[in-house]
Amino acid sequence: MGFIDAALSYPTGLLSALLAVVLVYWLLALVGLADFETDGLEWQADVDAGELSGAAALLVGLGLGGVPFSIAASLVVLLAWTFCCLAAMWVLPTEPGLLMQIGAGTGVLLLALAWGVLLTSRLIRPLRPLFKTHQAQLNADLVGQPCTVLTGSVDEKLGQAEIKQAGASLNVRVWAASPNDFKRGSTARIAEYDAARGRYRIEPV
Structure with missing residues (x-):
C-alpha cells in the first residue's frame, strides 16, 4: 500500500484528520491567533489528578501533565499517526478479507494511541520545568x-x-x-x- 493510500485509509485516516486539526492549530499559533500556553487546558505536573475532572484527570494520570495540553495532545497524535501509517503500509495489507482488515486496523489504532501516550509521557519530562508556574513572592x-x-x-x-x-x-x-x-x-x-x-x-x- 502506498503512503497516500495508507494515510487516508482506515484506521490512519482518523488520525490524519486529527493531525490536520493539529497543524491548523499550530499555524494559527504561529501567526498569533492562538496561544498554546493560555488555551485553558494546561495543567501542572504537581497537580493532584483528584482535583481535576474529565479528560484532564485522565491524561494527568497517564503521565501527560506538566505541559500545555496543546503540546501533549499534538505529540500523541503525531506519534500515533506515524505508528498507524507505517502499520497500514506494511502490516494491514497482509490481512485477508475486509473484516479481518477492519479488526486488525482497530487493534492497530488502539496500539498506536497507547504507544503515542507512552512515548509522549517520556518526551515531555524534560519540558516540564519550562512550563512550571512560579507564584510571585509577596x-x-x-x-x-x-x-x-x-x-x-x-x-x-x-x-x-x-x-x-x-x-x-x-x-x-x-x-x-x-x-x-x-x-x-x-x-x-x-x-x-x-x-x-x-x-x-x-x-x-
Missing part, C-alpha cells in the same frame, strides 16, 4: 527571614540589607530604631513590612 512573605546589613549603619531613614533566597539574593530597603548596633555585615531579622514606604523594619537576631 513582600509579607519575607517577614521573619534573616538578612545581612549592607550599609555602614541603619537608622529610621537609611538602610539596605540582603536576603538570601534559593538561587538568588534580594536587596531590600530596611530601617531600625536608633540607637542600634547594626553595621555592614551584621545579621538581622525582618520584623515587619512598611507598605506605605516600601521598606522593612529589622531587629537583632
Whole structure:
C-alpha cells in the first residue's frame, strides 16, 4: 500500500484528520491567533489528578501533565499517526478479507494511541520545568527571614540589607530604631513590612 493510500485509509485516516486539526492549530499559533500556553487546558505536573475532572484527570494520570495540553495532545497524535501509517503500509495489507482488515486496523489504532501516550509521557519530562508556574513572592512573605546589613549603619531613614533566597539574593530597603548596633555585615531579622514606604523594619537576631 502506498503512503497516500495508507494515510487516508482506515484506521490512519482518523488520525490524519486529527493531525490536520493539529497543524491548523499550530499555524494559527504561529501567526498569533492562538496561544498554546493560555488555551485553558494546561495543567501542572504537581497537580493532584483528584482535583481535576474529565479528560484532564485522565491524561494527568497517564503521565501527560506538566505541559500545555496543546503540546501533549499534538505529540500523541503525531506519534500515533506515524505508528498507524507505517502499520497500514506494511502490516494491514497482509490481512485477508475486509473484516479481518477492519479488526486488525482497530487493534492497530488502539496500539498506536497507547504507544503515542507512552512515548509522549517520556518526551515531555524534560519540558516540564519550562512550563512550571512560579507564584510571585509577596513582600509579607519575607517577614521573619534573616538578612545581612549592607550599609555602614541603619537608622529610621537609611538602610539596605540582603536576603538570601534559593538561587538568588534580594536587596531590600530596611530601617531600625536608633540607637542600634547594626553595621555592614551584621545579621538581622525582618520584623515587619512598611507598605506605605516600601521598606522593612529589622531587629537583632
